Amino acid sequence: xxxxxxxxxxxxxxxxxxxxxxxxxxxxxxxxxxxxxxxxxxxxxxxxxxxxxxxxxxxxxxxxxxxxxxxxxxxxxxxxxxxxxxxxxxxxxxxxxxxxxxxxxxxxxxxxxxxxxxxxxxxxxxxxxxxxxxxxxxxxxxxxxxxxxxxxxxxxxxxxxxxxxxxxxxxxxxxxxxxxxxxxxxxxxxxxxxxxxxxxxxxxxxxxxxxxxxxxxxxxxxxxxxxxxxxxxxxxxxxxxxxxxxxxxxxxxxxxxxxxxxxxxxxxxxxxxxxxxxxxxxxxxxxxxxxxxxxxxxxxxxxxxxxxxxxxxxxxxxxxxxxxxxxxxxxxxxxxxxxxxxxxxxxxxxxxxxxxxxxxxxxxxxxxxxxxxxxxxxxxxxxxxxxxxxxxxxxxxxxxxxxxxxxxxxxxxxxxxxxxxxxxxxxxxxxxxxxxxxxxxxxxxxxxxxxxxxxxxxxxxxxxxxxxxxxxxxxxxxxxxxxxxxxxxxxxxxxxxxxxxxxxxxxxxxxxxx
Ligand code: TYM
Numbered sequence: 001x002x003x004x005x006x007x008x009x010x011x012x013x014x015x016x017x018x019x020x021x022x023x024x025x026x027x028x029x030x031x032x033x034x035x036x037x038x039x040x041x042x043x044x045x046x047x048x049x050x051x052x053x054x055x056x057x058x059x060x061x062x063x064x065x066x067x068x069x070x071x072x073x074x075x076x077x078x079x080x081x082x083x084x085x086x087x088x089x090x091x092x093x094x095x096x097x098x099x100x101x102x103x104x105x106x107x108x109x110x111x112x113x114x115x116x117x118x119x120x121x122x123x124x125x126x127x128x129x130x131x132x133x134x135x136x137x138x139x140x141x142x143x144x145x146x147x148x149x150x151x152x153x154x155x156x157x158x159x160x161x162x163x164x165x166x167x168x169x170x171x172x173x174x175x176x177x178x179x180x181x182x183x184x185x186x187x188x189x190x191x192x193x194x195x196x197x198x199x200x201x202x203x204x205x206x207x208x209x210x211x212x213x214x215x216x217x218x219x220x221x222x223x224x225x226x227x228x229x230x231x232x233x234x235x236x237x238x239x240x241x242x243x244x245x246x247x248x249x250x251x252x253x254x255x256x257x258x259x260x261x262x263x264x265x266x267x268x269x270x271x272x273x274x275x276x277x278x279x280x281x282x283x284x285x286x287x288x289x290x291x292x293x294x295x296x297x298x299x300x301x302x303x304x305x306x307x308x309x310x311x312x313x314x315x316x317x318x319x320x321x322x323x324x325x326x327x328x329x330x331x332x333x334x335x336x337x338x339x340x341x342x343x344x345x346x347x348x349x350x351x352x353x354x355x356x357x358x359x360x361x362x363x364x365x366x367x368x369x370x371x372x373x374x375x376x377x378x379x380x381x382x383x384x385x386x387x388x389x390x391x392x393x394x395x396x397x398x399x400x401x402x403x404x405x406x407x408x409x410x411x412x413x414x415x416x417x418x419x420x421x422x423x424x425x426x427x428x429x430x431x432x433x434x435x436x437x438x439x440x441x442x443x444x445x446x447x448x449x450x451x452x453x454x455x456x457x458x459x460x461x462x463x464x465x466x467x468x469x470x471x472x473x474x475x476x477x478x479x480x481x482x483x484x485x486x487x488x489x490x491x492x493x494x495x496x497x498x499x500x501x502x503x504x505x506x507x508x509x510x511x512x513x514x
Contacts, residue, residue: 026044026046026047026050026051028046028051028285028286029222029223029224029286029289030223030286030287030289030290031151031223031224032224033046033286033315033324033325034323034324035047035322035323035324036323043321043323043324044323045321045322045323045372046314046315046322046323046324048086048087048285048314051087051285052087055087055285055288055292056292057087057088057089057285057288057310057312058087058088058089058091059086059087060080060083060085060086060087060088060091060311064088064091064092065080065081067092067095068080068095071095071098071099072134072135074134077126077127077130077131078381078383078384078386079123079126079127079313079381080127081386082380084123084313084314084380084381085127085282085311085312085313086312086313086314087285087311087312088309088310088311088312089291089295089307089308089309089310089312090307090308090309090310091280091309091310091311093278093306093307093309094278094280094309097278097306098135098137098446098447098450099447099450099451100450100451100452101450101452101453102446102447102450102453103135103137103138103277103444103446103447104135104137104277104278104279104280104309104446105137105138105139105140105246105277105278105279105280106128106131106132106135106137106138106139106140106279106280106281106282107139107140107141107142107243107244107279107280107281107308108124108125108128108139108141108142108281108282108283109141109142109143109144109240109243109283110125110141110142110143110144110176110180111143111144111147111148111151112143112144112145112148112169112172112173112175112176112194113148113151113152113172113328113329114172114328114329115171115172115175115176116175116176116179116328116336116337116338117176117179117180117328117336117337118326118328118334118335118336118337119316119326119334119335119336119337119378119414119418120284120315120316120325120326120334121179121337122183122337122421123284123313123316123381124282124283124284124313125180125183126183127282127311127313128282129183129184129185131280131282132185132186132189132190133186135446135447136189136444136445136446136447137189137444137446138189138190138191138252138253138442138444139185139189139190139191140190140191140192140193140243140249140252141177141180141185141190141191141192141193142193142195142240142243143173143176143177143192143193143194143195144194144195144236144239144240145166145169145170145172145173145194145195145196146166146169146195146196146199146232146236146239147195147233147236147239147240148169148172149164149165149166149168149169150230150232150233150236151233152164152169153230154229154230154233166196169196170194170196170197173194173196174194174433177192177194177433177436177437178425178428178433179337179425180192181428181432181433181436182421182422182424182425182427182428183421184424185436187435187436188442188443188444189442189443189444190436190442191249191252191436191437191439191440191442192436192437193437193439194437195239197437198437198439199239201250201257202247202248202249202250202257202271203239203242203243203248203249206242206245206247206248206301207238207239207242208238209242209301209302210238210241210242210297210301211235211238213297213300213301214237214238214293214297216234218293219234219235219237219293220234222237222289222290222292222293223237223289237290237293240287240290241290241291241293241294241297244279244281244291244294244305244308245274245275245279245301245305246274246275246277246279246305247271247272247274247275247303247305249439250271250274251439251440251441252439252440252441252442253274253277253441253442254441255267255270255271255274258270258271272303275301275303275304275305276306278305278306278308278309279305279306279308279309280308280309280310280311281308281309281310281311282310282311282312282313283310283312283313284312284313284314284315284325285312285313285314285315286315286325288310288312291308291310294308295307295308316377316378316381317374317377318330318333318334319332319333319334319335319347319348319351319352319353319374320332320333320351320353320374321353321372321374322353322372322374322377332347332351333351335347335348335414335418337418337421337422337425338422339418341415341418341419344411344414344415344418345411345415348374348375348407348410348411348414349407349411352374352375352378352407352410353372353373353374354368354373354374354375354403354407355368355369355370355371355372355373355376355396355403356368356373356396356402356403356406357399360402363399363402363403364399364400365399366399367396367397367398367399368396368397368399368401368402368403368406369396369397370392370393370396370397370406373396373403373406375403375406375407375409375410375411376392376393376396376406376410378410378413378414379392379406379409379410379413382413382414382417383413392406392409
């Protein structure tokens with residue numbers, strides 16, 4: 001875990017022995033992802049079994065996969081089948097809630113640290129998109145321009161350095177939103193926002209309440225903050241946490257801010273019913289410390305929320321090998337979604353760590369190790385065909401398949417994925433982006449035949465999640481929001497966005513076997 005001065009404190013004076021010890025530990029938190037460093041200074045692969053122990057999360061089992069397939073009636077996504085999404089918290093409870101009450105909310109996010117996302121960032125979004133399609137549920141995507149601004153200022157010694165402004169991160173957020181939308185989310189069910197543009201109303205009141213439930217010591221422990229961390233970053237976590245509460249977004253469920261000027265009677269009761277909708281967060285395990293803090297406090301809110309469920313992935317490794325993750329600040333560690341086909345080819349050929357042997361002779365005789373081979377690892381994330389993947393591993397192990405051949409297969413797959421993505425990215429205009437960012441009532445069906453559709457959640461008079469959505473629908477009709485012109489423009493933009501969202505199947509298929 002992070003040391004208490006890892007983020008923003010001046011470097012502490014350490015003895016050589018201490019320094020050796022500190023540098024040897026595996027460190028995973030929202031601001032650090034690094035495998036253990038051994039005595040010789042070699043970075044080891046991230047030990048996910050140890051993380052399961054340390055974080056106290058549960059491994060995702062074969063039983064979960066079976067249950068998931070029974071509930072959805074569909075084959076689990078390759079990232080789940082291959083246990084790249086490897087652990088969870090209360091995933092079973094989300095499946096129960098869906099079976100019984102019919103719906104839940106999906107929530108994920110991105111910290112826009114630069115204008116282009118890398119291949120690793122697409123992993124939780126590809127998975128989330130599939131979950132949204134399978135379950136037919138609403139999705140919120142938070143772009144934390146504020147977090148990345150505060151973090152960047154914090155890294156600059158003395159916190160005084162000029163040259164970066166909140167607007168720079170808002171610009172990155174807009175670029176990243178276009179990247180995310182090019183992966184193909186359903187505009188009817190998806191709301192995406194940046195903190196600088198959206199935060200206020202219920203969201204902000206939830207954040208304030210949540211801030212009052214977290215002490216400095218607790219934040220320091222979870223994120224490695226120290227005395228010289230800026231106070232914005234210290235408080236930021238509350239926002240990432242309450243973003244998981246459906247009650248932070250009344251508009252999406254067709255409700256208005258019940259404190260607003262012309263709120264209808266009953267609005268407060270309807271708003272309270274949003275607190276009964278459970279949430280599932282798909283992300284990589286570095287974000288788990290936020291949600292550990294969240295889960296401990298869900299029930300302490302004035303309107304208590306069910307404990308948020310999590311499904312957590314491993315990291316797509318850096319090109320250099322399995323001890324770290326792709327990093328936007330090191331261009332040679334990552335494939336960017338803006339890379340050309342020849343850049344992809346060069347990066348894989350030059351930098352991708354190989355699990356092959358020193359010489360051709362040795363490789364043919366002893367075989368290679370696909371488990372540490374970066375080209376094979378990338379294929380395990382992006383190649384759809386299970387049989388082909390298995391065959392590649394088998395032939396690599398036996399020495400029949402050479403490193404160069406494995407790299408060729410990986411290059412072809414990634415070039416297709418990235419160029420298909422870039423084609424769709426061109427079509428995400430500002431107008432399309434703004435349609436997804438408009439706070440509006442989302443349309444989702446959820447489970448068509450829940451077993452307890454009207455069961456009460458949280459003891460709220462008979463208003464379970466679907467009930468809240470239906471309530472919201474009525475309120476939206478009563479509100480009759482927006483002028484005629486605004487509604488027409490919104491309809492047009494929505495149509496465009498829908499067209500775009502229908503194509504991304506190709507992205508997934510593109511990522512699959514050729
Ligand atoms: P950020 O921008 O660091 O990462 C965005 C998402 O990508 C995951 N991720 C990866 N997944 C696989 N392989 C990798 N190499 C890799 N690198 C990053 C992250 O776990 C994350 O899911 N504070 C957050 C933004 C955020 C958020 C959220 C993320 C706000 N709310 C809710 C997840 C869920 C951040 O800076 O993410």
